[in-house]
Amino acid sequence: MSEPESVEALTRRWHGLEAALPLLQAIQRQYGYLPADVLREASRGAGIPLARLMGVATFYPQFRHRPVGKHLIRVCDGTACHVKGSELVRDALRRHLKLEGTADTDAAGTFTLETVACLGCCTLAPVIQVDAMTYGHLTPGLVPSVLDEFLRGAATRSAALAADGARSTGSGEVRVGLGSCCMAKGSREIFEAVSRTLAELGAGAHVKRVGCVGMCSQAPLLEIEVPGSRPALYARVQAADVPAILGRHFRARGGRAVRQTTTRWLTTLLAGREHPQAEAIARDGGETAPFFEHQVHIATADSGVMDPTDATEYAERGGFVALQSCVRDRTPEAVIREIQHSGLRGRGGAGYPTGLKWAKVRQAPGTDKVIICNGDEGDPGAFMDRMIMESYPYRVIEGMAIAAHAVGAREGVLYIRSEYPLALDRMREALARCEERGWVGAGAGAAGCPVVLRVFEGAGAFVCGEETALLASVEGRRGMPRLRPPYPGERGLNGRPTLVNNVETYALVPWIVRHGGAAFAGLGTAESKGTKVFALAGKVERGGLIEVPMGLTLRQIVEQVGGGIAGGRRFKAVQIGGPSGGCIPERLADTPVDYQSLAGLGAIMGSGGIVVLDDADCMVELARYFLEFTQGQSCGRCTFCRIGTRRMLEVLERLCAGHGKVEDLGELEQLSHQIQVGSLCGLGKTAPNPVLTTLKYFREEYEAHVAGRCPAGRCRGLIHYTITDRCIGCTLCAQHCPVDAIPMTPYERHAILQDKCIRCGTCKTVCPAEAVSVE
Amino acid sequence: MVRVTIDGRKVEVAEGATILEAARAAGIEIPTMCYRPGWEASTSCMVCLVRVKGQHSLQPACAAPVRDGMEIESETPEVHGARRTAVELLLSDHVGDCRAPCQSTCPAGMDIPLMIRHLTRHEWREAVATVKRDIALPGVLGRICPAPCEKACRRAACDQALSICLLKRAAADADLAMPVPFRPACRPDTGRRVAVIGGGPAGLAAAYHLLEEGIRPVVIDDRAQPGGRLRERIDPARLPGSVLDAEAAVIAGLGAEFRMNTRVGRDIAFADLVAGHDAVVLAVGEWAAPEGFPAGLDVTGHGLAVNPRTGATNLPRVFACGDAVRKTEMAVIAVAAGKTVARAVAEFLRTGSAHGADRAFSVHIGRVRPEERAVFLQEGAPRARVEPAGGLATGFAEDEVKAEAQRCLHCDCRRTADCRLRELAVRYGAKASRYKSERRAFEHDLGHPDIVYEPGKCILCGLCVQAAERAGDEPGLTLEGRSYDVRVRVPLAGDIAGALAKSGKACVAVCPTGALALKA
Secondary structure, eight states: OOOOOOOOHHHSSOOGGGHHHHHHHHHHHHHOOHHHHHHHHHHHTTTTHHHHHHHHHHHHHTEEEEEEEEEEEEEEHHHHHHTTTHHHHHHHHHHHHOTTTTTOOOOOOOOEEESSSSOOOOGOOOOOETEEEEEOOOOOOGGGHHHHHHHHHHOOOOOOOOOSSSOOSSSOOEEOOSSSHHTTHHHHHHHHHHHHHHHHTTTTOOEEEEEOSGGGOOSOEEEOOOOOOEEEEEESSSHHHHHHHOHHHHHOOOGOOOOOOOOOOOOOOEEEESSSSOOOOOTTSTHHHHHHHHHSSSSTTTTTTOTTOHHHHHHHHTTHHHHHHHHHOOOOOHHHHHHHHHOBOOSSSSSOOOHHHHHHHSSSSOOOOOOEEEEEOOOOOHHHHHHHHHHHHHHHHHHHHHHHHHHHHEEEEEEETTTTTHHHHHHHHHHHHHHHTBBBBBBBTTSSBOOEEEEEOOOSSSGSHHHHHHHHHTTTTOOOOOOOSSSTTTOOOGOOOEEEEEHHHHHHHHHHHHHHHHHTSSOOOOBBBBBOOOOOOOESSOOEEEEEEEEEEEHIIIISOSSSBBOOOOOEEEEEEGSSSEEEEEGTTTTTTHHEEEEHHHOOOSSEEEEEETTTOOHHHHHHHHHHHHHOOOSSOOOIIIHHHHHHHHHHHHHTTTOOOHHHHHHHHHEEEEEHHSSSSSHHHHHHHHHHHHHHHHHHHHHHHHHHHHTSOOGGGOOOOETTOOOOOOOHHHHHTOOSSSSOOOOSSOOOOOHHHHHHHOOHOOOOTTEEEOO | OOEEEEEEEEEEEOOBHHHHHHHHHHOOOOOOSSSTTTTOOOSOOOEEEETTTTTTSEETTTOBBTTTTOOEEEESSHHHEEEEHHHHHHHHTTOOOOHHHHHHSSTTTEEEEEEEEHHHOOOOHHHHHHTTOOOOHHOOOOOOOOHHHHHHOOOHHHHHOOOOHHHHHHHHHHHHHHHOOOOOOOOOSSOEEEEEESSHOOOOOHHHHHHHHEEEEEOOOOSSSSTTTTTHHOTTTTSOHHHHHHHHHHHHHOOEEEOOOOOOOTTBBBHHHHHHEEEEEOOOOSSSSSSSSSSTOOOOOSSSOOOOTBBOSTTEEEEEEGGTTTTOOOHHHHHHHHHHHHHHHHHHHHSSOOOOOOOOOOOOOOOOOOOGGGHHHTSSOOOOOOOOOOTTOOOOOOOHHHHHTTTTOOSSOOOTTOOOOHHHHHHTOOTTTSSOOOOOOOOOOSSSEEEOOGGGGGOOOHHHHHHHHHTTTSOOEESOOOOOEEEEEEGGGHHHHHHHHHHHHHHHHHSSSEEEEEEE
């Protein structure tokens, strides 16, 4: 932590209306929250009227107005976490910290609890973040030990990793995945263990941090490549196993024998399940082969082998060739034609033809144009853009530079959500390197583009993914969407023609330029060209980040790439497109994934989050979950979204609590229709989609709720737990029950006191005899 | 210039004009609430939605620019339905009463808070004018009414109800004590004549309100004095005959003819009355047996069968009201029915048919929560209910009237007359309770010398935020929060008097609802 700065110093650095967000972020970094007197002083110092500053400070969820505890616990409530029980984890945390009512900080002031929309670590669901530490696969029962472990480790936690290691020396390379998922599962420690072991062995191999491999559910991943042999990929590695693994591939210098221990894969506390044996996974064969065989890596090219922030390596692998060829040899019009040939459509959700958008900005009058990269990926259950920014920051910058050249923009903004600290760091670092090397920036050389780019950190508002809200946010205002037209291409940032594309869209651009639009158009389907990156999570065996050609069916994605449903349950549906998308039932899983087919089913491609659902997932509850999300993320401007989604949510809450009526279903449909046609922006217009698709494909579940039943056994108001005669009287349930609803009766069948039971499911989890049933 | 068609009308407007501007140029009115010409568009209320042919969703006319060749529809069932939904959603989140609970509960719908405001200032004439708009016999009712209004009085839920009935009596008694009691402004004589059979409370009220409509009534009763059963059933100590006499005399003074000791069917034939008058109002009270009704009238198990909105019977030009239709123990119901029928008769004579009046639109706060009591009580004088020192026989003395009137919480909306939300609710037939939800807590900020802010009535158009900014007020107002929790607030919970030192009244002027209102 750097020295605290005075408010005066902060306002010197962040001055004027447009500086509102970074100023508030700086204040919060300093104080942990936004103290009222500091805000008053900052308003005067920065020349931002107090009304304006407070409008902004109260709009963005990132900003806190109450003092916080020493450590901040963020409970992820993304879709994947939600379907895996994040609500129970949050309740357990509240109980453990003894938080009552609206309190969010424990009495000792040690922990402050907050819920965040999605941390983008969906494959580790359910996830919490305690300060910078991420813990995955949590259960309510693990909460006390996780917090204890955090407090024990807080004192001794190691500092950040050293930056670039030495370049490869030719005697082998050990790659450690350092995407957020891998880091959350301890890949820092593995990185250190590898460095230490290699030093002990005296092996000349190079240890290298690499971006995401995509097999996030297998994190942390370790890959070893020794010249002359096939690369070996190890999944779910523990730091303690590193010497043994390395020992298989490297001999100690001086002939010293490496300790050859039989690898014992410990059941880690957090995974809560047995690890697979320490067998290397072949990328091109064996049981995980289907994970890779359907994939085509364009936006995610060099996945798992490239150091994310090593500019030289990016250049060696063909990076910035495309930019160079554009600025040297192609007119902007020619670049735009190439993009148009590729058939590329925006990957952010709406699927607008990218080339057409570029052409419009190019043709817009004026020379003062802006280019924006929308990295405000907020869909719960989506983490494509995070992975791309963390693993391929140069590719995104190159795509932006090409776009800037094409549309004639001299200024650009990378808008990245604050929940992605690693992506922010990596993009900032990569941007600095690009400027040093003259690829972008005012001092760009002949092979670069003189667009001046900057990173803008979002502040936790999902709605800022909507482009007009994003613009308002960059302008230092409340992130409220406005009516389009005018589109940003006509009137964007501060009234200037502005190109807004999503991260993945930009990341595809260099490949298209290098290989030609036709090559890209050769992939995918007639109307949906190229590849799409998906974040595959939920109840699937192998969750992760995948890039596949358009037109693969949902079933191929779930069953082949994803390895089917985890835990032997039944494949029920996929949720695609997040809160704007829909639930597609298993019986329609042979639908190809392309823009038209999904729209035909009432869903959307969206940004690419796919959450797989099994028969334990309640579709009514899921609809409620999404409505709760969109309702909470509404900017509050237009009547239909602000109040309409709230009324829908209330109906869904009644249904889930068992107080629903038959008329409620018609009411939901009527309100859905009105909200779709009457809302101002895309967030509102698409908010009813999860409700409409579940009503369409799973109406019988709604009817069951009206009748007082939750077929999936999920809605807490409609279920109760009982202990069957399989009970062996082990007392584990009684020991673990957080509310003492199970009297301890050793060697006898236990029973649950229904009036005390909070339906947290802990007893079912700990029971060794499967004696707890849900009805 | 671009050409567009709105509801079939072609209009040419400048490029960049909004649909709303084009509609206005074409003479088509599209409703708005959050819009103000020349100010930054809020595009929040969405009551200006229109259908642009070929577009997937409806467009807010106030902000959507016209394009050449656009075809726009503003008056279709779909568009009206969406506007109605917008209004109903806003109403589902509206914490306020258009009409105070007392007025909504009063069978005659009397504007009680307005009467009380006049009484706080000892404006006797205005007070009685307010009362007599709806209650023809306030002196009588001021003595005998069971006062359902007092049970509904919000202050009853906070501490003790206002003594509304006694206040009304005070207004009536003060008026009757004047050399010339109050005379309503009556329409010029229409030359129409109506026979009112029965001189009880319903008949007297019908006569009074017919006179207001420029119609001369003939009140026919077989008793010797007007007042019907009131004289027989009520202890004269409670309701002295002199009060009935005085109020009947006012009606006679306005031009009503009283034909007493005359029994229809004995002294005069019903058919002759019908033939000899433009209309007949049956206010005969409770009849011993239905067979006593004139032949040809439909009856129900309770009494005469009438249209509940107009009091029209099945016979042409024959109306009925009061206990003849359905027996009640509350004279105020009979008085109210007399008024309804008089107005329906007037409508019938004017237009040839009677529809009756719609019940006034109103949103309701409903039950007071314990934690809200103190908030509501901020409006009224902090004192216990005043009991007349002279007892019920004398009623309130002048100073007691003032003291009691000052306890009123003025639950009615200060902006009922010009509230855009209410106007549109009526126009589009919105139901205030269409979408039910747990309401927010009641709030009002009385800290400004000129204005009152009620966040519960705010539709978040932000016009006041702009008004304060335009006036250069520091810190002014801001939109705080997000989603369903957005509120207009003084930044950092500051004081509204300071925040809107210059722009208080300007904020009221731009507020489309009752969220901001002048105090007076």
